[in-house]
Structures are given as structure tokens and as C-alpha cells.
Amino acid sequence: MTAVQVLVWIVGPVVLLVCCMLALTSGREPRTAAGLAGVVPLAAGGLALAFHVGVPAPDPALASVMTVLMSVLGVVGGGPATAVVLRLATHRDATPGRNGGILILDQRGDGQRHEVLRGGAAIGHLERIAVVAAILVGRLEIVAAVIAIKGLGRFSELDSAEARERFIIGTLASMLWAGAFAALVALA
Template identity: 50%
Template sequence: MNLVTLTPITWPTVIGLLGSALVFLLLARVLSARLADRLMVVAAALMVIGALLVALVPSVPPTGPALVLLGVFVLAVAVAGGGPVASFVLALATKGSVAPGIHGGILVEHRNPRASQVVGRPIEVLRGGTTIGILERLALVAALFSGYPEAIAVVVAVKGVGRFTELDSAEARERFIIGSLASLLWAAGVASILLLARG
């Protein structure tokens, strides 16, 4: 097969895989946890297949509308998928031992730092994680697309400084590290599709 034969098939296929992954990820946000996990795994598999196609099938880099459409779908899947992926990985890591809060955070016991005693009712920490995750993934994809991956270090540093006072409990530290890494790795993996496509 030559490049001309592969070109019309590869980019619509990759865009279709990313579009399907996006649909599964959006459905995962509104369905029950068990079904959402399965949909998220299917979306991840579609994304991996798309990345493998781009990496392994020789083709002319996309231009014009195909490049724009590929970029839009890569951005959408990178941003939409990070939340479900982080939740899935956190559920595996914590085995449901951390109680969720009503504002998107987690409930941890409020301890007296000097006496290691529980003081009062549990408090909610790491609130607003969904919004912060979306912004962090947008920033990561923008940094990679613009050819300035060093900006990712700034994003991670700002997030760490912003959350520093909430990381005094083991549960909060674990959730912060695992959730952030899962979210960032997902976004970087999806963004690599466009980076590979551009050559």
C-alpha cells in the first residue's frame, strides 16, 4: 500500500475513534459507577487504538479541516476523559475507603496536630477538583500543542501550592497525587495523538 491509499482512511478513522471515545466518556459522567467504569475502559481502548494507528500506519500528516477536526477531538477527549479516568484509578487505589464530600472533595477527620486526636466532625478537603482538573488538562494540552512542555511544571507547581494547606492528611495527599497523575497522564496520552500526527 502507498501513502495515498492510506491517507483518506487513517484520519477519518482516528477522528471517528476519538469521537466515539468522547461519547463514551460523556455517558460515563451520567451513568452508574459500575457502567461508567466499563464505558471509561472502552473509551481508553479507543484512544489507544487511535494512537497506535497514528504511530504505526504511515500517512501524510493531516492538513486543513482534518487537522482542525483532529485537534478539536483530541482537546475534547483529553479534557473530558481526565475526570472519569482519575475517579476510576482512585477507586482502584482507595478501594472505596474515602468518603466523598458534597462539593466534589473528600471527607477527612479533623485532627488536632499536636495531640493526633480527632476533633469534631469530618471536614471536606480538595473541593473543586473537577473544575481544577479541567483547567489543568486544558493547560497541559495547550502547553504541548504550543511546543512549550516546560509550562506543565508551572501548572503542577501552581496546583500543589494552591492545595498545600489541605494536604495534611494521608487521605488527601494520596488522592491529590494519584488523581493528578492519572489526569495528567491521560491528557498527555491523548495529546500525543495530535503531536504524532503533525510529525
């Protein structure tokens, strides 16, 4: 094996595994570094594709390991990355609820707060699994169906500007993350 092959096919999976572990252990309020650690392999893969740098796998098993780890990072890394993007975009304006949602003022004008967008982490994982799978099997219409289902399912909770903003930013960040990793796998 050449030095470049060792770097890509041995060090690469180790970096991906570390990024997956950081994503899985980062919790609901990840630090920016932990939440965006997956940007490193994403950028490296993107640059390799952009400059047509191909490093053949010395063993098909290593290529399979890389494919699985990239796909897993596309799913589990999206949660922390989305949390960081939401935190940066909303400047920590949202008050977190007990069930993973956000507290917003009731639209009836009684001054009460209620929790909306509960279950976002679970929905995000399912959404990213669907996006990664859809791209890998080449069925992009599945992504459109996921967007439609998610929008319809959350429609009743989107009556406040705060909820709409978080929904749009979170959905786009999550899907872009999953799509970028799946595209790297599909194009490599």
C-alpha cells in the same frame, strides 16, 4: 480514498466523538468502560506512532477535525479516567462529600469529618487544558508551573495521608491522560 484512509479519517473521528460523549455523560462515578473508553483511540494512535504507520489525510479539514477531537478527549476524557483510576487505587475507601471532595477525619482529634479537595473536577479540566495547550505549543515549562500552582493551592488540605494519596494519584492520572493525547497530536 483507500480503505485504510476511510478507517482512520472517517471511522477514527466517529470513535473519538463517541469517546468524548461517553466522557461527558459519565458523571461523577463513571463505569470503568465509560471512564476508560478513550484508551482505545489512545492505544491505536500510540501503536501507529510506534510502528511508523502513517496514513495521509485525504483532506486537511479531516486532519483538523482529528486534531480537535483528540485534544478535546485529552481534556474531557481525563476526568472519568481519573475517577476510575482513583476508584481502583483506593478501593472506594474515600467517603464523597457534598461538594465533590472527600470527607476526612479532622486532625484536631474531635472525631468530626470535614470535606477536602473540593472542586477537583473543575481544577482537573483547567489543568488538562493547560497541559494539552502547553504540549501543543511546545512549552513544557507551563506544565511545571501548573503542577506548582496546584500543589501550592492544595497544600493546606494535604495534612492527611488519604488526601495526599488522592491528590497525587489524581494529579498524575489526569496529567498523564492529557499529556498522552497531546503528545499523539503533536507527534502525528
